[in-house]
Amino acid sequence: MVELELETEEDSPYPEVRASVSNIDDPDMPCGTLRAWFLCFILSTFASAVNTVLSLRYPAPTLMPIVMQLIAYPCGKFLATIMPIRTFYLPSWLGGSKFSLNPGLFNIKEHTLITIVMNLCTTQAYSLYTVLTVESVYFYDTPKPILFTILYTISTSMIGMSLAGMSRRFLVWPASMIWPQNLVITTILNTLHAEDDAYDSSMSRFRFFSFVMGGAFLWNFVPSYLFNALSTFGWLCWIWPNNFIINTLFGTQTGLGLSVLTFDWNQINYIGSPLIFPWWAECNTFTGFVLWLIVCTLSLYFTNTLFTAYMPFNTTQAFDNHGQPYDIFRVIQNLKSFNVEAYEAYSPLFLSATYTMLYTTGFAAATALLSHTILYHGKALWRGVRRVRTEEDDIHAKFMRRYPEVPSWWYFVLGVLMFILGIICIEVYDTDMPVWALVVAVAIPIVYFLPSGFIYAMTGTTIGTNLIGEVVAGYSLPGLPLANMMFKTYAFNTLSNGLTFVQDLKLGHYMKVPPRQSFAAQTIFTIWNSFVQIGVLRFMIARVHNLCAQDQEHRFSCPHARVFFTSSIVWGIIGPQRLFGNGGLYKPLYWAMLAGLVLPVPFWFLARKYPKSWLKFVSVPIVLSGATFSPPASGIVYTAWFTTAFIFQYLIRKYNFRWWSKYNFVTSAALDAGTIVSTLVIFLVLQLPKDGSISIEWWGNTVSANTLDANPTPWKMPPANGFGPPPKA
Template identity: 45%
Template sequence: MEKLRSVISKDAALDTVESKRLDAGEYDAAVLSVVKSQEFDPVTSHLEKDILEDEYTAITVEDDSPYAEVRASVPSTDDFDLPQNTIRMWVIGMLLTMIGCGMNTLFSLHSPSFSITMYVTSILAWPLGRFWAWCVPNVSIFGMPLNPGPFNLKEHALISIMANVNFAGGTAYATDILLSQNKFYLQDYGWGFDILLILSTQCIGFGLAGITKKVLVESPSMIWPQNLVATTFLTNMHVNENHPANGWRISRLLFFLFVFIGSFVWYWFPGYLFQALSYFSWITWIAPKNVIVNQIFGAQTGLGLFPLTFDWMQVAGYIGSPLIPPAGTIGSILLSMVIIFWVVVPGLYYSNTWYAKYLPISSSGSFDRFQETYNVHKIIKPGTLTFDKKAYEAYSPLFLSTTFAISYGLSFASILATLVHTALFHGKDIIAQLQQREKRDVHNRLMARYKEVPEWWYAIVFVIFFAMAIATIEGWETEFPVWALVVALLIAIVFLLPVGVIFALTNMAVGLNVVTEFIIGYMLPGKGLAMMLFKTFGYITNSQAIYFVQDMKLGHYMKLAPRLLFTVQMSATIWGSIVQIAVLRWSYGAIENLCQPDQASHFTCPNGKVFFNASIIWGVIGPQRQFSSGQLYYGLLFFFLIGALLPVVNWLILKKWPNSPIRWLNWPVFFSGTGYIPPATPYNYGAYCMVGLIFGWWIKKKYFHWWVKYNYSLSAGLDIGLAWSSLIIFCCLSLTNTDAPVWWGNTVFADTVEGQNIAWIHTLLPGESFGPAKW
């Protein structure tokens, strides 16, 4: 215990237990709690555990989680008698799932697109549930009471999970395949193919989720930061306990409501009335025609060197709330952004690497040698999806902006960094949890009262939807062999635990979209539909499994019956998938000129178009013409080696010097944390990191009680206010083609060269081109 006392002060221990009076035993427990929650970074916790192993096994906190973030958000009690499996829960949940899936599918066809989040559904469910409890008579149907009493926390959590498994990440990935196939390739296999495809791609990951439960759900160290916001929001609605925190006496519910209203009202200014508050790159306004100034300080296609914004959408829109991840995670992202995007990218760009000066410094588009958007139709044979080599050689190689090219390199590095980092830094913890040697916390003990889901349930789900996937690819002409499907699923399985561990600890998802595109491009070159299917079964199977596990952990925190949760997740996913296909098919006939560039109401299918272009670039052109030896972007392949080696360097340094500052550097987060650049810019990430460090480090350290009580309520209020305000602006203005007011505050940022998308150094004259002599 003396080692523990030497690590932390008594004042910090008192802070951790919120100034309760402590006897000697309680103080020892508090000391351990502080070491576990503050001195121990989850990314490198195995090292501190090794140092303090004897003390850790001898002293435990029996009445709560050992992590301050969890204690601040999750009740450590359970009302076992609260009704969960109610008709009210099923009706409201399925109704909101249907509405949310339908609206998200419709919104995804529009430019700009919009996505309804789980929180929009959750906040709607609360008045609906209370209204049901107030007016519906309490009669029984099939032995179940129609109105079992007040609308409760567990019903609300189950409804929220129904929404999360369906549209947490927007619409189903399969809808983009179908849009690309139906509207851009002009190939339609009908309803049967559509339903089999969406069900197999959405549900097969559920069968894999069960095998990770012991590690990613039952392990106390897997805290899942995003779930802490959800639990805070839900408990604010139903369990509104109040106590002073650094002089603040307002309840968490009232605080949340004030933040929600303020966020809702404020977003009308940067989102509609005064949009310069959103893109507040004021330095570019001084020199609107200076290309270099716009590239360095620009917020839209620049490097955002002065990341000041008054718009929560710019801070959290791409990456999520910066109030959620641990400070160490935010620090790794900030270091990545500074080194890669404020040092390496300008060096590459201004040295004209990859002919960069002829292109924007940051853009998610692809370009030809004439500085125009790459026209994929010029490199395929008319009426087919077959690559035309002669047409390609006559037209142009494909060029990417510097940030876009670097983003591929970072993706390559993140894949191997994730595998190596997980093996070195979390291998012992994973094995310990699989062998059930990790200490159980209060939430495990409370959940022991409920019947667990047998693992064979998950196995049956996997077999059913695997068979459905085979029927999908074999029943129609997809040019996608079964062996390739097996390879895609093996990729998803291999990366399941590594990606899950990183996400559970840091709230950063390592996506497999690029590596799956890369692999299939070499495996089956020239096959666009096969590429889309491989990418979906490899990437989305893994991603869906992580979403399912995330919701299992939310159910674990909310003390939901596991077997009921299994049924809810499965039923809602199937129902939501069918709804999405129905709305997609309805739009084909109801929306005139759907997916055409000049569609009158801007239903131009931006997501489907990106998916289609990716299938041509990776499936038809293929990575061998981009990354193989002698090709323009060959050097990016060395990022695979960099990603594999750097975690080993960290591990060796920390074995020798366990307290080295390098323990805060997480290489998977370093490489994948900036994965939304582009279309996001360092401007977004700079603002994100500044806010994250202010709250996750400075306020947490200086005003710990305030942080414990209000941090996640603040995050939920800002996110939900933004979501509702964005939704109303989108529905009332965008869908009706109503333009924002035309005045200086809405045009100043658009009148710059970056706002006009012409912020490049070398501008070609008509008939000129750039690039290599041969390709």
């Protein structure tokens, strides 16, 4: 009793964690039960297969982890009801232990284990976009053996797990590593498994969750189907549909999107739920939006710097010197090699204003992340390397010491094995990728893992290595599109998957899942998920007519593979040398790397000199990543997101902390769940049948399409003989 009282009194030093994570633990509660493993197998197979099919279609929703988390709850309850409560004994030669098919009520640790698996299986393997690009007759049409696909997919998916395990003392065990995304998941778990938390006569969190989720489910039909104009609510563009300045500033499709109001949670939640990120991090992100997209990008555009005024303001499309979408097929031959003569006769490649700023801030963020980590986390890293405790254990870390930890050498051996699989993959099969390139590709996420992990764990903001991988591959492997795609996949996927693995380890840490069971679940189902996705992709390639055709009859146009294909040509065949090298129009953008490296230094010194000022909350990498989502997103996702964050994360938290601590994360989870389920229903019931012809044609669904914003228009009309310097081979 005394121990329980002490456990109940001690809690996390962070209010966000206290509001969503329980500070008690039952070490006798079963976790890796047979029914939990059974549900992991069934639900992961289902979600993995469905998302693989949906990833080939446009438009298409995705089965999100939160949906699978909700589905797992009634499934677990059902199995607990029907399975026999009989105890079985293994023979002595197998250890003589006992087990039961039904150890009691479906509990929160079983549910957490299933959720960890769902977080892995709902993500499409990045490597499969390479495979589809290589094999499709609409792209490179050079099929590879299935063993290549297996080795490539498993190695790219699993190397990151090794990095995750090796970084636990930095990113999982310290209490300061909050991982805001996990707080929504833990809130749902605690809400579903709490019998009644309305001890203070207020509404229980489960009942509140049900009401908000139901309301979000019903409301989403309005902006997503019945009245589409409410989604972006560009009312100024409706009034002045042909005014270029109004449409550029307030348009939400190709404009800046300076409106604040939207009635669509999908728009508000585009960056991530504004109810879960720390307020100081949200201020940094919004500052970046103001600096880079409003001040710098508008200046860039209306001064026609880098010829941006001859293109629409906000678009992911690349253009030629006549302001037309760049026809990539005019500069390649046989879809495989670069045609220098055709390139010189055609045009260099030009980027829109927002795309130019995206690259500029991306280059700066890549170096700022490194210098920021050294300055702000250097001492913790050095102490961690010397195996000195970086901070005192909180209650959750103390609880987790009850369970056997996974030895670090397990993760190290796993990483070595996966790296060997990668070597076999690139050496046995014709990939044009040398072993040294694989070493460099894996070295990039190794360097960036802890810097990105610190930012992600403390703020929920991701800063990836996609751009760095593309640039390095473009310079080191010129003219080799397959090698370029594989390099980018190893560089990007190792980091992104690794951070997902760490996030799940922190989830298990919060919910007191034995670490070795988390390790087993992540290893087994990542590999199983790879086989499922490979099998489904092979089935789709073999059975779907005209798969990946732009006008495929059921809209299986392979949008992600199409982007992969274009990127492989731009970076792998044309190459960054022609864009950013000597004589390249965009060479000055490289100076952003130097600026990013230096920028954190003055803020670090000022924060040390004035430790009680607002300067201690400035994070240069987050400010630089403030423009990450645009293009394709417009400013409406920033302004609506920040306005909502101001209400919940500042006003309500400051003036009604009691309500915030009980309902804030429940509100976020319920809005996410209701909106996602509603989106799936709209897709399956109203869009998938008859190829989306079940629609409502009226002013509210068409007004946004009748503006300059919806019909890309440049500020200046290109000269008849084209603009910009001549292309240089």
